[in-house]
Amino acid sequence: MSEDFPKPIVTVDVVVLTLKDGVLQLLLAQRAKDAAIAPGVWTLPGGFVHVDGDDSLEDTVRRVFRTKTGGEVAYMEQLCTFGNARRDPRGWSLSVAYLALLPEHKVTGLDEQRTRWATVRPCPDLPFDHRAIVAQALARVRGKAAYSSLPAFLLPDTFTLPQLMAVYEAVLDQQLDQSTFRRKVAEQGMIVKARGAHLHTGAGRPAALYKLSRPALQDFGRVLLGTRDA
């Protein structure tokens, strides 16, 4: 079997989400003015796999992210792969899409000229199949929010229960019931009290500080939260 088959173009695209002003936002990057296609257009941050430099796809993602933002993500997972003959005018192209989460306070050193944040609901117009990728990312995040600790990766290492509930609500795009939320979060052993004082936010009783009981994603068998009808 010959190894001289013509090969597809291989890239990664990253859906970077953060919580800004209480809503989910999406990182966009502006393509180079002299790019072969879509010059100057705002798209998902992405780039070619460098066979000679990147050890793995995750390496490519980290390099792309570092190049655009100078930082590291808090959480990353693979989303899906789009590959066909039509998505890129340069020829058969394949893109592996990743989802990355990042708490807002860790966003530093953004190149203000070449990157910007956009809301995900509604999602801005994006070229190629990037809207479909964002839709996949939202579906994934929403799905996992129902039975895992995923939304917590949009918060600082320590956080309060009202903050935690607010991220879940932002991600699920749905009101939750507080007493049920607390009950279930406690049942699952998702969080533990953090050392340090309670958080004074201004008025009202200060909230206790918590942190994740495990640093990695926790999957719970059952649905974490019920809806609130009223």
Next chain:
Amino acid sequence: MSEDFPKPIVTVDVVVLTLKDGVLQLLLAQRAKDAAIAPGVWTLPGGFVHVDGDDSLEDTVRRVFRTKTGGEVAYMEQLCTFGNARRDPRGWSLSVAYLALLPEHKVTGLDEQRTRWATVRPCPDLPFDHRAIVAQALARVRGKAAYSSLPAFLLPDTFTLPQLMAVYEAVLDQQLDQSTFRRKVAEQGMIVKARGAHLHTGAGRPAALYKLSRPALQDFGRVLLGTRDA
């Protein structure tokens, strides 16, 4: 930006599952005796993306599947993509893994010499990262079984409720409670009565025939089935 980057090798690998003898089984294909690497070894069916012939990744999967088995799958979804510099001695390689389901009675025209079925629990030894791919496939199938109609794609178009419950049990590797199962399946409107006589299996009351209420995968918000402890 030059398009003359060296590019990774791009392949697809397919985890084809069916229900044989009441348990989940996995299709293996034997590599060519004169293959550059791992000649004659049993692996997941797979192959290169043909830039000149395949319109999309799904096309590649269908072609690979047709080549090995002569048939079509009942259900197919993308699993995940493995890509790094180490998984293939020929160089940086990327494989998009797919999951495919097929009811046993639709398995026809297998090349007996070059393909065979193997149980998934335990999973046979497989080269490359194929065991990891199978593990992903099992996790996916099991996860989706809890809240979708996915296991039904391992059955004929019409089936009985005891048959349906048996596939769910085989996929989940867990006993279910029949009254809860029936209640929830009915609640979700997953199935409707099929035309035709009841199914006589020999002894006992004959079971009514049903079919999926929709031909595509149905996702339910809630967990479809509780465990049975006793």
Next chain:
DNA sequence: TTATTTAATTGCAAATAGCAAATATTTGCT
């Protein structure tokens, strides 16, 4: 006819979820 086998339904106790109200602990105002 009657025992046996498998399918399908029913009834009920225990667990869980959703809702509303009460209680706790702070800040800001007078």
Next chain:
DNA sequence: AGCAAATATTTGCTATTTGCAATTAAATAA
């Protein structure tokens, strides 16, 4: 200091859902 307002946290109750076992239904086999 004392009280209102704001936010956090807990508690109690009802309705729903779940898990389990028992019952009923419809066939075959002897």
